[in-house]
Amino acid sequence: MAVTELSSLKRSKRKEIALAYFFLAPALAVFALFLFYPMLKSVYLSMTLTDPRGRVAEFVWFDNYKDLFLSEAFFHSLKITLYFVLLTVPTTILWSLLLAALTHNKLRGMKVFQFIFSLPIIISVGTGSIIWLLLFHPTAGMLNYFLSKIGVSAIPWLTDPSWALLSVSLMTVWMNMGFVYIVLLSGLQGIPDDIYESAKIDGAGPVRSFLQIVLPLLTPTLFFVLIVSIIGAFQAFGQINILTKGGPMNATNVVVFTIYQDAFINFRFGIGSAEALILFAIILALTVLQFAVLERKVHYQ
Structure with a gap:
């Protein structure tokens, strides 16, 4: 009986976590698109030389x-x-x-x-x-x-x-x-x-x-x-x-x-x-x- 109740509690907790991530998904997507991706892109670009169109011309590591x-x-x-x-x-x-x-x-x-x-x-x-x-x-x-x-x-x-x-x-x-x-x-x-x-x-x-x-x-x-x-x-x-x-x-x-x-x-x-x-x-x-x-x-x- 105790094992059944424990497994039921675990399933309920997993459902709550999944529901929480479901409601957080739109906000996380916005953060990923407008915050995390630009920051990672900036880290990458900071190690490069680019042409006037912003295309990478040379990878220079930490020379910048x-x-x-x-x-x-x-x-x-x-x-x-x-x-x-x-x-x-x-x-x-x-x-x-x-x-x-x-x-x-x-x-x-x-x-x-x-x-x-x-x-x-x-x-x-x-x-x-x-x-x-x-x-x-x-x-x-x-x-x-x-x-x-x-x-x-x-x-x-x-x-x-x-x-x-x-x-x-x-x-x-x-x-x-x-x-x-x-x-x-x-x-x-x-x-x-x-x-x-x-x-x-x-x-x-x-x-x-x-x-x-x-x-x-x-x-x-x-x-x-x-x-x-x-x-x-x-x-x-x-x-x-x-x-x-x-x-x-x-x-x-x-x-x-x-x-x-x-x-x-x-x-x-x-x-x-x-x-x-x-x-x-x-x-x-x-x-x-x-x-x-x-x-x-x-x-x-």
Whole structure:
């Protein structure tokens, strides 16, 4: 009797597993077609030289990687990418955290400010870039117009190498602010009101309560935002392509734009694939490092 029940349980379990794979099959097929196959194809192409049509002309193994690690231009693009990440990620998180802290209460009129600060999330990269391209215009742009009203000379936002990366970073901070603000605001609103009341009873002021009580409870949200923001910053392309096209003098030539130029402008698909895989390895290493180091300081409720 026990043997019969055991075999029946095994058959039932196999049916459940088969049913699960049946429902997962469409998703797995999509992943295989649009994720796994392109990644494997990129690994293969990164070891080849291709003609302008993308056909393999010669198999060179790891020569593309050797050329990249000896290329000053590639390391320059890596340096520009790191500068871009440092300019955008901390600024976006700190600015969005400040706005979320000021507007998460239930005072009258806060909903209006929450709506305004969340607006960038519904604007596409292309639309936002065009808006800021007009703002950055050297003569007709509103930024230089307001600067002239306070006696400041016009700034060559996108044409001066010393200003171009900062200008693109400013636009990126505004563009990413909507998503980060909404996530942090949700995290703040998820903290029970009893904690704030207990802090008031204990005599803690707003700043002390935020730094010593609210901020530790917000660390899971901050950890998530940090990882997503760093990954997004390393993959930034649209605003750079529209605003500066990597210039002037390669001042905004980040790795993703270098990949685009090598693969789709110069038709060097082997080099482009190798650069993409190196970028993937860097992002993966940084993500693993963040989980290994920073997650220890995350306080889960």
